[in-house]
Amino acid sequence: MTTGPWNCWYATARSPVSAYSLHKHLFEDTSMEFVSKHVYPSTGLLEKAVKGIPAAIAVTGVASASKRDFKILKLEGLEPFCENIRTDNYLMYRPLFLVLHKNAPNSAEADKFIQFALSARGREVIRDNQVLPYFEGMILI
Numbered sequence: 001m002t003t004g005p006w007n008c009w010y011a012t013a014r015s016p017v018s019a020y021s022l023h024k025h026l027f028e029d030t031s032m033e034f035v036s037k038h039v040y041p042s043t044g045l046l047e048k049a050v051k052g053i054p055a056a057i058a059v060t061g062v063a064s065a066s067k068r069d070f071k072i073l074k075l076e077g078l079e080p081f082c083e084n085i086r087t088d089n090y091l092m093y094r095p096l097f098l099v100l101h102k103n104a105p106n107s108a109e110a111d112k113f114i115q116f117a118l119s120a121r122g123r124e125v126i127r128d129n130q131v132l133p134y135f136e137g138m139i140l141i
Contacts, residue, residue, distance in 0.1 A: 009038035010059040011046040061094065063130045082132045088139055095140065096131060 084090035100110040123133035
């Protein structure tokens with residue numbers, strides 16, 4: 001067991017929704033600012049930085065963390081499985097929105113990808129990657 005002070009490592013929030021969920025459930029204060037000397041521009045860089053540091057607690061997504069040798073914390077005895085997130089029992093989540101700009105040069109390809117993501121097969125692929133498909137998480141929005 002590790003003793004001593006814990007260090008919180010985090011990636012800057014790209015979405016106010018991500019920060020809101022974290023502050024609401026972890027600190028019970030949605031206006032709280034993080035103070036840390038370990039801030040990264042992406043969760044991928046964050047995960048690489050904390051790997052092998054026993055006293056580090058990192059805030060990242062379940063999908064990417066499950067691909068690394070990390071211990072993903074239970075909250076109130078529940079694991080971050082899709083079913084627990086879908087039913088709003090696992091407290092922390094961050095929505096993934098797929099959007100496109102209709103006038104972008106690659107908007108047709110982006111639209112095809114979004115249509116695939118919304119299809120039965122696309123939702124299966126999303127679920128297989130530890131992410132809750134959009135339509136299954138409507139209760140959370």
